[in-house]
Amino acid sequence: EIVLTQSPGTLSLSLGESATISCRASQSVSSNYLAWYQRKPGQASRLLIYGASVRATGIPDRFSGSGSGTDFTLTISRLEPEDFAFFFCQQYGSSPTTFGQGTHLEIK
Amino acid sequence: QVQLVESGGGVVQPGRSLRISCEVFGVSFRGYAMHWVRQAPGKGLEWVAVISSDGDNKYYADSVKGRFTISRDNSRKTLFLQMNSVRPADTAVYYCARPPSPVAGTNYYYDFWGRGTLVTVSS
Numbered sequence: 001e002i003v004l005t006q007s008p009g010t011l012s013l014s015l016g017e018s019a020t021i022s023c024r025a026s027q028s029v030s031s032n033y034l035a036w037y038q039r040k041p042g043q044a045s046r047l048l049i050y051g052a053s054v055r056a057t058g059i060p061d062r063f064s065g066s067g068s069g070t071d072f073t074l075t076i077s078r079l080e081p082e083d084f085a086f087f088f089c090q091q092y093g094s095s096p097t098t099f100g101q102g103t104h105l106e107i108k
Numbered sequence: 109q110v111q112l113v114e115s116g117g118g119v120v121q122p123g124r125s126l127r128i129s130c131e132v133f134g135v136s137f138r139g140y141a142m143h144w145v146r147q148a149p150g151k152g153l154e155w156v157a158v159i160s161s162d163g164d165n166k167y168y169a170d171s172v173k174g175r176f177t178i179s180r181d182n183s184r185k186t187l188f189l190q191m192n193s194v195r196p197a198d199t200a201v202y203y204c205a206r207p208p209s210p211v212a213g214t215n216y217y218y219d220f221w222g223r224g225t226l227v228t229v230s231s
Binding site: 033037039042044046088090092093094095096097098099102 | 152203213214216217223
């Protein structure tokens with residue numbers, strides 16, 4: 001199965017800055033089937049990006065995904081207070097689907 | 109408002125059984141496959157099981173195969189996970205999740221997730 005390694009584990013940034021989260025796969029992700037999610041304490045996870053770069057419905061354009069093959073990135077520009085949360089990636093190009101360990105984005 | 113609400117978690121002794129549920133509100137259930145995904149303390153998410161929209165096709169992770177059974181009641185918009193012969197390694201928050209497809213495969217992302225229910229296996 002494909003192992004996804006996210007970095008960093010924790011990211012401390014200030015409001016207005018940009019966040020960059022990496023998701024590296026142990027082998028190429030078929031068709032760039034890579035998704036990103038956001039989860040806040042006590043809330044359900046929210047789909048942000050699928051297909052490596054396609055924003056889900058209702059997701060602001062401050063969130064962008066990029067990458068292909070084994071290296072993928074989630075970028076959040078102009079951080080707002082509601083952006084601080086837990087983020088994780090998922091590859092769904094190979095069975096079974098697998099997930100990254102996650103990144104905590106915290107206010108500096 | 110879309111909500112997937114898990115319930116039924118708790119403390120269970122090793123070797124015993126537990127059934128958890130996921131009721132879906134505000135979004136279609138009948139036409140979509142449904143999954144269970146879990147996250148053990150301090151670890152990443154792990155896919156557990158999937159069931160097709162009509163309930164005919166089911167697949168499981170090797171770690172739970174033969175012990176867990178996924179099922180659904182479309183009339184009640186509810187997903188179930190019957191957990192038998194539980195082990196300490198099954199301790200986790202269990203999430204239900206809905207992909208944008210009726211097919212029981214793992215080649216999909218998830219449109220909607222629940223908040224999870226905690227299952228603790230301990231004597």
